[in-house]
Every structure is written in structure tokens, then in C-alpha cells.
Amino acid sequence: MRATFFGAAFAVAQKGSSMSILSEFRARYLVRFWSPIPALVALGVASAYYFAITGTFWAVTGEFTRWGGHVLAWFGFQPQEWSYFKLIGLQGTPLDRIDGVMIIGMLLGALCTALWANNVSLRWPTSKRRLVQGLIGGIIAGFGARLAMGCNLAAFFTGIPMFSLHAWAFMLATVGGAWVGVKICLLPFLRVPLKVGSQASSLFADPQAREQRNRMQVRLGVAVAAVAVAFAAWRFEVSIALGMAVLFGVVFGGLIERAQICFTSAARDLWTTGRTQIAYGILLGMAVACVGTFGAIMLGASAKIFWMGPNAVIGGLLFGIGIVLAGGCETGWMYRAMEGQVHFWVVGIGNVIGGTLVAVYWDELGTSLALPYPKIDLLEQMGPGTGLLFSFAGLALAMLLVHLNARRFQPKRSAALEPAQTESLA
Secondary structure, three states: OHHHHHHHHHHHHHHHHHHHHHHHHHHHHHHOOOOHHHHHHHHHHHHHHHHHHHOOOOOOHHHHHHHHHHHHHHOOOOHHHOHHHHHHOOOOOOOOOHHHHHHHHHHHHHHHHHHHOOOOOOEOOOOHHHHHHHHHHHHHHHHHHHHOOOOOHHHHHOOHHHOEHHHHHHHHHHHHHHHHHHHHHOOHHHOOOOOOOHHHHHHHHOHHHHHHHHHHHHHHHHHHHHHHHHHHHHHHOOOHHHHHHHHHHHHHHHHHHHOOOOHHHHHHHHHHOOOOHHHHHHHHHHHHHHHHHHHHHHOOOOOOOOEOOHHHHHHHHHHHHHHHHHOOOHHHHHHHHHOOEHHHHHHHHHHHHHHHHHHHOHHHHHHHHOOOOOEOEHHHHHOHHHHHHHHHHHHHHHHHHHHHHHHOOHHHHHHHHHHHHHHHHO
């Protein structure tokens, strides 16, 4: 009897200890947001492996444009006959394409980690004007991205490691476009007063409701993770590349949600606050991606190179303006949409519309802005070693410029901190 009692007590204590360890692990790694710099470096490494394994780069807006093509086909159009879709392909469905299943994986990964962090709730913007602004910004950003043949991923984060010169033009133009976007957002009619929702505050004020919601979201997160694994296993039956694309997508989505990776913040902060953390992380992530991508190319993988024409510059300018107006880039709106932010559902719809508009007008746009211009591969033009060093030098110069730009804001920060420091000393 006594042995049974002590055995039961030990089992309860052991279970309590295990629960405590799990709770501590969840609080430390799944609830708290992660530092963006290590996350972006990890994304750089993962994107290089993704290219080596699947043969394509981490990209999303091309697939979003294909989704727009499928919608047009429902209404009796024949987009598969259009020049743009012949260029990027419209065969099959999103479930048959590497980009399609990868994006599904990203959405599942972002939703899974957001649920585990108890960070999913339906959130409406404080003003209907924000929805209109998000739609317009999303359309502009989607149009610019597809005009340049890539967004903050394919024409920036994974475009520069592909050693395509057009990605450098796109990056610089995007930064300039972000400056224009900031100026537009400062116009009086676009300023929206901040409101605090009473519904959300009352929910979080009730400890019992908060704990019940927490447990439910953790269970849902486990269920979403199971769906992602099952989806990957299903795609593995078709091909290794499709199955791996799903798994990489889950990793991409989980990382951007937990570290809140949004390229809009990096571009906008250059002109507003001078904060550098995300910008440094992006540049470091591209540097490590250059190494991995270079190795894959040297082993025989084919790089994705696009035209170094006015389309890259104009597309970058429009993309920079659009993401600031919308409040999020491609990675930014995807993870925020999974967190339940309705505003970013609208931004995503705008992205699909904008990309599809490029497909509609590509015969006019492409023949004048893109197709007459060369595709410049830095590794071919300069030689492998020199091309790689040129990319490192360019990223180092960009990091120096980010640092020098941040120094412009230091006097303002010091002046803002002085009253608080004086008050605390008193």
C-alpha cells in the first residue's frame, strides 16, 4: 500500500516536472519572438539548400501570378496562350508545382508557429482606409515585382545570391521606392489615429479565458503540424523535389513568423528611424546564401538570371512604394495573414491582382522594358571567383552604407533619451 502511494506520488511529480520543462521550452522558444539576424542567416542557408535540391530559387510572386491565371481561366480566358505565362509556365495546379507546394508549406509553417505562440486572432484594421490602402499598395507591389521578375525574394534576397545583376538594380530601386512610399504615407489623409480594441483587451484581462485560448491554440498548432507532415508525405509520393519543397516551405514560414521578418521594415526604417537590425540580417543572410548558391552552381545547378533592363529599376521603384503603402512585403503579409490580420489578406489579394496585370500587358511592357536587354550573369561575365568577390564586396558596401545612414539618427535618439535618463536618475 505504502509502495503504491509513493509510486503514484513519484509518477505525479515526474509528470509535473515534464510539464514544467515543456512549459519552459515553449515559453522560451515558441512564445517569444526570435532575433531576426540569426533567423535571416538561417533563411539564407536554407534558401541555398532549397536551390540545390529543387533546382529553383525561393520565390513566391511568380506562383501568385499563376494563381491569377487560374482565376482568369475560370472566367473563360485562355491565359496559357499569353506570352507571360508561356515564359513562367502555367501547367498543372499549385499542388503539382514546386513553388505552389512550397507556398502552401510556408502558410502552414507560419500558422503552426503562430498558434503555438498563442498569436492567432482575428484582427481588423482600425480604419477602413487601411484596407483600401493595403489593396492599392498590394497591387502596386505585385505589379512591380512581376515586372522585375521577382519580389523581395527572387529579385533581392535570393536574386543577388544567384549572381544576377538585375537583382542589384532592383534592390537599390526598392530602397528608393521605399523613400517615396514613406513620403506618401505621411500625407495627412493617410494618417490614421491609433485605437485600442476593447474586445481584445477584455479577452486578455480574463486569466481563465486566456489559458483556455492558449491550450486550444497549442492543440490546433499540433494539428496543423500534422497536416503539414501529411501533405509533405503525399507530395513525396510524386517526387522528392515536391516533398522537400513542402518541408522547406514549412521552415521558411516558421522562421519568418517567429522572427517577424518583413523587408518593408528594413527599407522603411532606413528613412524613418535608422534601425539597422533587419537590414543587417538581410545582408548577412544574402552573404551566406551566396556561398551555398555558388557551390550549387559550380556543381552544375543552373542559376536563374533575368534581364538587366528598365523593368528591374521601374519594378523596384514600384515595389518599394507598394510595400510601404501596403505595410508589408511578400514575406510580411504572408505570416501576418496567418496570424489573423485581415488587412494583410487584402494585401495578398492585391499582390495577385498586380502580378496578373503584368501578365495581361506583358506584350507591351516586355518588348520595351525587358526583352531587348541582356541577362547578365556576374559569374559568367567576371569569372566565378571575381563574381563571388564582387557580390561580397557589394554586400559589404551596402552594410557600410546602412551603418552610415543610421548615424544620421543618433543625435535624435540621444536627445529623446536624455529626459528619460534624467528622470530615472532623479
